[in-house]
Amino acid sequence: MTAPTAESAAQSQADLLSVDADFLWHPWSPSRVSAETTVVVAGDGCEVQDVDGRRFLDAKSSGLNATLGYGCRxxxxxxxxxxxxxxxxxxxxxxxxxxxxxxxxxxxxxxxxxxxxxxxxxxxxxxxxxxxxxxxxxxxxxxxxxxxxxxxxxxxxxxxxxxxxxxxxxxxxxxxxxxxxxxxxxxxxxxxxxxxxxxxxxxxxxxxxxxxxxxxxxxxxxxxxxxxxxxxxxxxxxxxxxxxxxxxxxxxxxxxxxxxxxxxxxxxxxxxxxxxxxxxxxxxxxxxxxxxxxxxxxxxxxxxxxxxxxxxxxxxxxxxxxxxxxxxxxxxxxxxxxxQGVLSNVRARGEQLLDALEPVRSMPGVRDLRGRGLLVAVELDRARRAARVKDHMRGSGILVRRTGRSIVLAPPLIITASQTDRIAQALVAAASAAASEAP
Ligand SMILES: Cc1ncc(COP(=O)(O)O)c(C=O)c1O
Incomplete structure (x- = not known):
């Protein structure tokens, strides 16, 4: 992963977010930036790095567009x-x-x-x-x-x-x-x-x-x-x-x-x-x-x-x-x-992901598990519970997308088997933790 530049390294995420909050109009809402917003400065393969040097596995491919991951030469x-x-x-x-x-x-x-x-x-x-x-x-x-x-x-x-x-x-x-x-x-x-x-x-x-x-x-x-x-x-x-x-x-x-x-x-x-x-x-x-x-x-x-x-x-x-x-x-x-065999990787990793997520199906608070290829969703009973699952995932160093009460997983199509396991294990743990919390 390319090291952050001197200018970006000199500023903390909190400093940048305060400037962001004053000058940037983000898509979808005028007031979207929070302390949890990730200011990304570098990416490599399926991982991104924020201004403070934290690394995340990007299980949503940026906006589902980084399909070949980051730094594809x-x-x-x-x-x-x-x-x-x-x-x-x-x-x-x-x-x-x-x-x-x-x-x-x-x-x-x-x-x-x-x-x-x-x-x-x-x-x-x-x-x-x-x-x-x-x-x-x-x-x-x-x-x-x-x-x-x-x-x-x-x-x-x-x-x-x-x-x-x-x-x-x-x-x-x-x-x-x-x-x-x-x-x-x-x-x-x-x-x-x-x-x-x-x-x-x-x-x-x-x-x-x-x-x-x-x-x-x-x-x-x-x-x-x-x-x-x-x-x-x-x-x-x-x-x-x-x-x-x-x-x-x-x-x-x-x-x-x-x-x-x-x-x-x-x-x-x-x-x-x-x-x-x-x-x-x-x-x-x-x-x-x-x-x-x-x-x-x-x-x-x-x-x-x-x-x-x-x-x-x-x-x-x-x-x-x-x-x-x-x-x-x-x-x-x-x-x-x-x-590079991308389509066969998508089929194999997609099946692996759905299989490994199977335990969430029977968890309290989970309504459905579905998907095709590397577009997989876990639907919770409430948007708030889904938001907590997303937070737990972030805490485990994995970025996912939430739409309403669903967590949508869409990692880069080059994701490896071990990264796929990591996402599934973290999501099973996150859904289990969220299941035991009040709705
Ligand atoms: C299915 C679908 N159609 C259209 C769009 C709009 O694309 P864009 O954000 O590039 O304008 C999106 C974006 O997420 C999408 O997912």
């Missing part, structure tokens, strides 16, 4: 080489080599149907782009009334206008500031049937589409919901695909969190054997080394725009679309996943 070298040669070149007027190569490489993984990639900078932008593509697509085809985008409850699709309108929120004013045309229906498995076999649980979506299919542009689904780690049953995903096909509705899959290996396949849709019309990816594409997201569509969707250029085309883009150094990172990440 091939990715760093690819970015530096690209930066030295050409940091980027505008994709509106021109093109650049890493963007061309990365789009081709993604098509090699998602083809033969998903062939056309639009680059942007974040998961939210990818969903925003996907939603606009779906609405433009329907309008260009002569169905301007098809504007509704249906998402599932408990979803998270991002923070831009449309992406946020498709996401569950705890803000009481969220509906007041949301754009129109976004509908949320119940997600499968909510009644406790978290089976990943049966198609039960999509009645609400079916009902909505049978009444409103002709005004619906797209259905938007996360194959595994990051919030709480709910796995979309494979049979449900297949049913949703069929419903969309029957009614001319586009299926957008949000693989911002699951894409590029998180579930043990390159894309989570592979488990169900169905493909979307629009695929959004981001976190695992650049593994946290650069800001990059991709929206990959079918040839059919792209051709509708291409054939109808006279109808204004797709008026959408970003200055940093296809940033050359970010795309160079993406190429190096895919190389690493393919050559």
């Amino acid at each position: 091939p990715v760093i070298d690819a970015i530096s080489a690209q930066l030295r040669q050409l940091m980027t070149y505008d994709m509106g007027e021109g093109s650049n080599v890493p963007a061309i190569r990365l789009a081709e490489r993604i098509a090699g993984l998602t083809g033969p149907h998903l062939t056309r990639t639009f680059f942007c900078n974040s998961g939210s932008e990818a969903l925003e782009t996907g939603i606009r593509i779906a609405r433009f697509y329907q309008a260009v085809l002569g169905f301007p009334e098809r504007t509704v985008v249906v998402s599932l409850d408990n979803a998270y699709h991002g923070s831009t206008m449309a992406a946020a309108a498709c996401s569950a929120t705890s803000s009481p004013v969220a509906d007041d500031v949301a754009p129109s045309g976004f509908v949320t229906v119940r997600r499968p498995g909510r009644a406790g049937a978290e089976s990943i076999e049966g198609p039960e649980g999509i009645e609400d979506l079916r009902e909505f589409l049978s009444a409103n299919g002709t005004r619906t542009a797209a259905v938007l689904v996360e194959p595994v919901q990051g919030r709480g780690g709910y796995v979309m049953p494979d049979a449900c995903l297949r049913e949703i695909r069929e419903m969309c096909d029957q009614q001319g509705i586009l299926l957008i899959l949000d693989e911002v969190m699951t894409g590029f290996g998180r579930t043990g396949r390159m894309f989570a849709y592979e488990h169900a054997g169905v493909q979307p019309d629009i695929l959004a990816t981001s976190k695992g594409l650049s593994a946290g080394y650069m800001s990059l997201a991709a929206v990959t569509t079918t040839t059919r969707v792209f051709d509708v725009f291409d054939r109808n250029k006279d109808k204004a085309g797709f008026v959408h883009g970003h200055t940093h679309s296809g940033h050359a150094a970010a795309c160079a990172a993406g190429l190096a990440v895919i190389d690493f996943i393919e050559t």
